[in-house]
Amino acid sequence: MxxxxxxxxxxxxxxxxxxxxxxxxxxxxxxxxxxxxxxxxxxxxxxxxxxxxxxxxxxxxxxxxxxxxxxxxxxxAPGEMVAELEVRTRARIAREEDLLARLRTVADAGADRWEQVLEVVALLSGLESGDASSRQRAALSAEAMSGERLARALLDEDDLNVAGALRWALARSGDDPTSVLITALADRDAQVRRRAVSVLVETPGERAVVALRSAVADGDPTVRSRAVLGLADRGDPDVVPALIDLVVDGVADVDAGEALGVIAADGAADMIVAAVVERLGSDAAVRRRIAQALGEIVGPAAASALNRLADDSDEGVAVTARYLIGRR
Known part of the structure; x- marks a missing residue:
């Protein structure tokens, strides 16, 4: 069973x-x-x-x-949770209405009312603070800032909590940060490119897809694997060769094998199995990873390939294949 x-x-x-x-x-x-x-x-x-x-x-x-x-x-206590969420939501709506009112005042007042403008400047200063907790507080209050400004702050942020708050604010801004992220993909700093591709995988739209496809050729393995897996999560069948490369190279190979299984389930199993089997070679570690990936793919083609690998000259490959056959 x-x-x-x-x-x-x-x-x-x-x-x-x-x-x-x-x-x-x-x-x-x-x-x-x-x-x-x-x-x-x-x-x-x-x-x-x-x-x-x-x-x-x-x-x-x-x-x-x-x-x-x-x-x-x-x-x-679920009842307490619902009550707290209601209070929190009302408070957030009140803050946003207050911010909207202040922005309208800034727009209407012109050069005579700089107090509100200075509040926005203070918010920007908070995002640029050397203290992570100050940056996080500023990010959680920054929904009304432009998506471009939030994206730039996110690309420079190395604190995970602050980055999470900036992602939250960016999602709430409703702006498209793709242009900033595309530029960041050409940055010399691999960390910046990694942050950019991590945001792109969560960004909707065809421009984000095109940007992710360009990142598949990045020289940094982390950037490359994140882009490939992001495209796979969107169901892009053109990313299959890159997923197979990840399996062969041993870079995020478990996640890549799982992604191949998801795409194969949409009717591309035979094509994917054929492409995977072509990469079998003399390296036993590669053959073992390929066997593991084949174990994620349903259908007779994958089963046939695993049966062949069950007789592999390397005992580790053969044992892996036999185990996966037993799991089917």
């Missing part, structure tokens, strides 16, 4: 993207209870129930940290 599902099947059945499932796992919010011998995520029925609980609570406006507390605290 089947007891676990891989990430691709969970994504298809739950509607939660593979990228988000990987993020939930990384932050310990909805981690799979099992791992295969090859390191692939295996979700139980209880794991999937928790994923649905996470999605339901996020829809109410809770942060990921608050979702974790709600699910893990046995004394958690």
């Amino acid at each position: 089947r007891t676990a599902m891989r990430i691709g099947e969970v994504a298809r059945r739950s509607g939660v993207s593979a990228r988000m499932l990987r993020h939930y796992d990384a932050v310990g919010l909805a981690a799979p209870s099992g791992r295969s011998s090859a390191g692939y995520r295996e979700y139980s029925a209880d794991d999937i129930v928790r994923i649905f609980h996470v999605e339901s609570l996020r829809a109410l406006g809770l942060s990921l940290k608050e979702v974790g507390q709600a699910l893990d605290d046995p004394d958690f």
Whole structure:
């Protein structure tokens, strides 16, 4: 009897993207209870129930940290949570209405009312502070700032908490930061390019897709893998060769194998298996990673390829293939 599902099947059945499932796992919010011998995520029925609980609570406006507390605290009171969310939402609406009123005053007053202009300048100063907590407070109050300005601040930010607040403000701004991010992809600093591609994978629109495709050729493995996986999460079949490269090179190969399984499920299994098998060579480590990727792909073509690898001259490859055949 089947007891676990891989990430691709969970994504298809739950509607939660593979990228988000990987993020939930990384932050310990909805981690799979099992791992295969090859390191692939295996979700139980209880794991999937928790994923649905996470999605339901996020829809109410809770942060990921608050979702974790709600699910893990046995004394958690839902009624109190709803009341607190209502108070928080009303306070946020009041702040935004107050900000809108002040901006209208600035626009109407011209050069005679500089107090409001100075408040905006103070906000910018907060974002540029050397103190991370000051930058975070400024970011959480910066929804009305332009998406371009927020994106530039995000590209310069190395504190994860501040970066999260800036992402939140950028999403709420409603502006398209793609132009700034495209420019950042040409920066000499790999850290800047990594931040840019991380925002691009969450940015909607065809321009973001084009930018991600250009980042696939980046010389930094982290930039390249993030771009490839971001395109895969959008269901881009043209990214299959790049995903196979990640598997062969051993760069984010587990995530790349899972992404190949998701794309293959849309009817491209035979083509993907053929392309994967072409990369088999003399390196046993590569063949083992390819076997692991084939284990993520459903259908007779992948099964046939695994059967051949079950007789591989390298015992590690053969054992891996036989294990994956037993899991099908």
